[in-house]
Amino acid sequence: xxxxxxxxxxxxxxxxxxxxxxxxxxxxxxxxxxxxxxxxxxxxxxxxxxxxxxxxxxxxxxxxxxxxxxxxxxxxxxxxxxxxxxxxxxxxxxxxxxxxxxxxxxxxxxxxxxxxxxxxxxxxxxxxxxxxxxxxxxxxxxxxxxxxxxxxxxxxxxxxxxxxxxxxxxxxxxxxxxxxxxxxxxxxxxxxxxxxxxxxxxxxxxxxxxxxxxxxxxxxxxxxxxxxxxxxxxxxxxxxxxxxxxxxxxxxxxxxxxxxxxxxxxxxxxxxxxxxxxxxxxxxxxxxxxxxxxxxxxxxxxxxxxxxxxxxxxxxxxxxxxxxxxxxxxxxxxxxxxxxxxxxxxxxxxxxxxxxxxxxxxxxxxxxxxxxxxxxxxxxxxxxxxxxxxxxxxxxxxxxxxxxxxxxxxxxxxxxxxxxxxxxxxx
Amino acid sequence: xxxxxxxxxxxxxxxxxxxxxxxxxxxxxxxxxxxxxxxxxxxxxxxxxxxxxxxxxxxxxxxxxxxxxxxxxxxxxxxxxxxxxxxxxxxxxxxxxxxxxxxxxxxxxxxxxxxxxxxxxxxxxxxxxxxxxxxxxxxxxxxxxxxxxxxxxxxxxxxxxxxxxxxxxxxxxxxxxxxxxxxxxxxxxxxxxxxxxxxxxxxxxxxxxxxxxxxxxxxxxxxxxxxxxxxxxxxxxxxxxxxxxxxxxxxxxxxxxxxxxxxxxxxxxxxxxxxxxxxxxxxxxxxxxxxxxxxxxxxxxxxxxxxxxxxxxxxxxxxxxxxxxxxxxxxxxxxxxxxxxxxxxxxxxxxxxxxxxxxxxxxxxxxxxxxxxxxxxxxxxxxxxxxxxxxxxxxxxxxxxxxxxxxxxxxxxxxxxxxxxxxxxxxxxxxxxxxxxxxxxxxxxxxxxxxxxxxxxxxxxxxxxxxxxxxxxxxxxxxxx
Numbered sequence: 078x079x080x081x082x083x084x085x086x087x088x089x090x091x092x093x094x095x096x097x098x099x100x101x102x103x104x105x106x107x108x109x110x111x112x113x114x115x116x117x118x119x120x121x122x123x124x125x126x127x128x129x130x131x132x133x134x135x136x137x138x139x140x141x142x143x144x145x146x147x148x149x150x151x152x153x154x155x156x157x158x159x160x161x162x163x164x165x166x167x168x169x170x171x172x173x174x175x176x177x178x179x180x181x182x183x184x185x186x187x188x189x190x191x192x193x194x195x196x197x198x199x200x201x202x203x204x205x206x207x208x209x210x211x212x213x214x215x216x217x218x219x220x221x222x223x224x225x226x227x228x229x230x231x232x233x234x235x236x237x238x239x240x241x242x243x244x245x246x247x248x249x250x251x252x253x254x255x256x257x258x259x260x261x262x263x264x265x266x267x268x269x270x271x272x273x274x275x276x277x278x279x280x281x282x283x284x285x286x287x288x289x290x291x292x293x294x295x296x297x298x299x300x301x302x303x304x305x306x307x308x309x310x311x312x313x314x315x316x317x318x319x320x321x322x323x324x325x326x327x328x329x330x331x332x333x334x335x336x337x338x339x340x341x342x343x344x345x346x347x348x349x350x351x352x353x354x355x356x357x358x359x360x361x362x363x364x365x366x367x368x369x370x371x372x373x374x375x376x377x378x379x380x381x382x383x384x385x386x387x388x389x390x391x392x393x394x395x396x397x398x399x400x401x402x403x404x405x406x407x408x409x410x411x412x413x414x415x416x417x418x419x420x421x422x423x424x425x426x427x428x429x430x431x432x433x434x435x436x437x438x439x440x441x442x443x444x445x446x447x448x449x450x451x452x453x454x455x456x457x458x459x460x461x462x463x464x465x466x467x468x469x470x471x472x473x474x475x476x477x478x479x480x481x482x483x484x485x486x487x488x489x490x491x492x493x494x495x496x497x498x499x500x501x502x503x504x
Numbered sequence: 505x506x507x508x509x510x511x512x513x514x515x516x517x518x519x520x521x522x523x524x525x526x527x528x529x530x531x532x533x534x535x536x537x538x539x540x541x542x543x544x545x546x547x548x549x550x551x552x553x554x555x556x557x558x559x560x561x562x563x564x565x566x567x568x569x570x571x572x573x574x575x576x577x578x579x580x581x582x583x584x585x586x587x588x589x590x591x592x593x594x595x596x597x598x599x600x601x602x603x604x605x606x607x608x609x610x611x612x613x614x615x616x617x618x619x620x621x622x623x624x625x626x627x628x629x630x631x632x633x634x635x636x637x638x639x640x641x642x643x644x645x646x647x648x649x650x651x652x653x654x655x656x657x658x659x660x661x662x663x664x665x666x667x668x669x670x671x672x673x674x675x676x677x678x679x680x681x682x683x684x685x686x687x688x689x690x691x692x693x694x695x696x697x698x699x700x701x702x703x704x705x706x707x708x709x710x711x712x713x714x715x716x717x718x719x720x721x722x723x724x725x726x727x728x729x730x731x732x733x734x735x736x737x738x739x740x741x742x743x744x745x746x747x748x749x750x751x752x753x754x755x756x757x758x759x760x761x762x763x764x765x766x767x768x769x770x771x772x773x774x775x776x777x778x779x780x781x782x783x784x785x786x787x788x789x790x791x792x793x794x795x796x797x798x799x800x801x802x803x804x805x806x807x808x809x810x811x812x813x814x815x816x817x818x819x820x821x822x823x824x825x826x827x828x829x830x831x832x833x834x835x836x837x838x839x840x841x842x843x844x845x846x847x848x849x850x851x852x853x854x855x856x857x858x859x860x861x862x863x864x865x866x867x868x869x870x871x872x873x874x875x876x877x878x879x880x881x882x883x884x885x886x887x888x889x890x891x892x893x894x895x896x897x898x899x900x901x902x903x904x905x906x907x908x909x910x911x912x913x914x915x916x917x918x919x920x921x922x923x924x925x926x927x928x929x930x931x932x933x934x935x936x937x938x939x940x941x942x943x944x945x946x947x948x949x950x951x952x953x954x955x956x957x958x959x960x961x962x963x964x965x966x967x968x969x970x971x972x973x974x975x976x977x978x979x980x981x982x983x984x985x
Contacts, residue, residue, distance in 0.1 A: 100806040224541070243962055
């Protein structure tokens, strides 16, 4: 994956260079052709021709950039040669020498697999955190219009406090005050249900499922059932649109999924079994079950709290942008507060809110790199650890930037696709 | 209206007209207010009780925690929190610096307020001098938190110092308000010059200080000379003006260097001071680059456009921490081989300048798009050159429209300076880590106390500025046109 991204970067760089130089040459040729073909009186003198000035300015800029780049690259090579740093990407296949908690990775695994493992941890934080922040922010944004004084003031207080402190401070505060010192240590972990629920400042663990015989087939059947459930839901929506009969799509979809899953489970002879978290002799959860490391929980909670304030402000602004008549009409139809927001206000507000929300999602993903301060093993932290394993810094920083660029691009593409769906289709 | 029987339709109106023409009071009795705002319906009552109890529990828990917490760690480290590892016998430097800074801020804001007041009066807009009550409402978080900070001091000196600072800002603002118009017009230059002088009080005279002061002198001279009508117009005039301004700037820089005064460069600074300083420097240095990048992105010259777009999108697409790691690990590698490695903060400021330039570029681009196309066309029609159109017509309007967003960017940058702690610069947040590793406090679980203290510090500045940004937005009428 990393090699692929590097290849893409190289191609993009070459493509851009070809485009820029090509455009420049084309412009120069076009200018001289125009000057040659037009009459003597119509052309300005060369040094007063706007196009010529533009071309000269661009040539100067291009040579300045190339010159500065060559100079800096020369310095860079001299310095890296002096300290014996190789500027190749061979190190990606060397053993990383680090382990990641709750990850099957071993110290002998390659650098690239360690980075990819960290990147997936980043994606996990984002996939949990962004929906949670959206939910919190929307609720708080609505709460600021509540007719209830306490709710309104609390929402305002929350937004005005957390919006104005740095996300890093929120993260370290949540980690040290709530998670590290607020929760019991691993030895005195809170286990109200024995090994069914374990909470300490080290890990949170509950039982999970573990694959047995036929698990591969079962997984594929479940995936098929999920797709079928989606199709059934879509069909019910169509029925509702066409006939007005109650759609009950959620019920239908669930029934489909659970029915197929149950039959497959029985037919395949119990392809999954329960796996309880295993404790080592110091009382720490170390394998099996569903485990969450507390630094990740703290990171996600803190970022949700911080990003929630920004989303709340966006939601508040976009609700104010919905025409007041809409709310009054909803009230005149005697819709409840929930119905008013669910069917009248929010669908219209979301259209206004979505573009700024995308940039908040991007901020969320970029802020997840602050995990480096509390030791959650995501991309930035892994790469920082690799510096400590005397892996080459320049290449690693390039990869770090590239991964976040890819992530930003991915998120904004998804966001823009959703945004296009949300907007009113014009004529 | 209780007595229904004796009254006829219109009686109350007649009575009201006879006695008082003001509208009926909208003030509710406490019971009515509570009914309206807290218990208007069953759901609302339930919400009030549940949320109210939760809030009370949180408050109770928080108060308990604050009362039982040990604030000795803050008392012992207050100086480090404010200005870092500064030698105790040199404390007069930060104090003098703060006073010079406050003097400059007071004079400049007073003068600018008066200027805007005079402008409003000349356009027959109603305008009053802003009272101190209103100022207090605008700046209470910073005032309150600075008192809160000083309350941890062990000696009397910081109390006296803070009281003096409050007195100075009042006096300086009044002087700024009363200054003659000729001086008031130059208030910005005075403010910037005093800002640099205040930094030089700590840092001592240095070549960098000379450059900074020289730059201010150059810009100031250019602005002065542009008022002189006897100089020739056009290219020759510009050449003469820049020549004179350059000579003056060089003289200022040389004089600055001649004054023997050594101090502590910013590699020795720290605490809240460095957080504020980095944010101010980052945004001021980022501004010119950001404007250039925005113009580059908007231009139709492919080389400039591509370079601007690549820079802006790259910087905005990666987290700041990766850029700071770059500054720490890679930036020194680009220097000539016989160069010494600069201080960490110098490297960080270079990167932060580029970082804020990219974000400012996007803000300015928004402003440029908000300027109606007719403005450019009208300017072109009157025969202005492309550079003059941008400089005299488009940019002033675009920049005015983005002032609130720029304040927002400043707040974001101020909050982002907390990331400097990760690359080991002793800024405000990092002091809480270092103080928790001191022998007297290590392993006592006091991190949350110091983090809360730091959070309140950040909050006071950021919240005040965000209120100011909203005020500016309302005042400039951005978004209402």
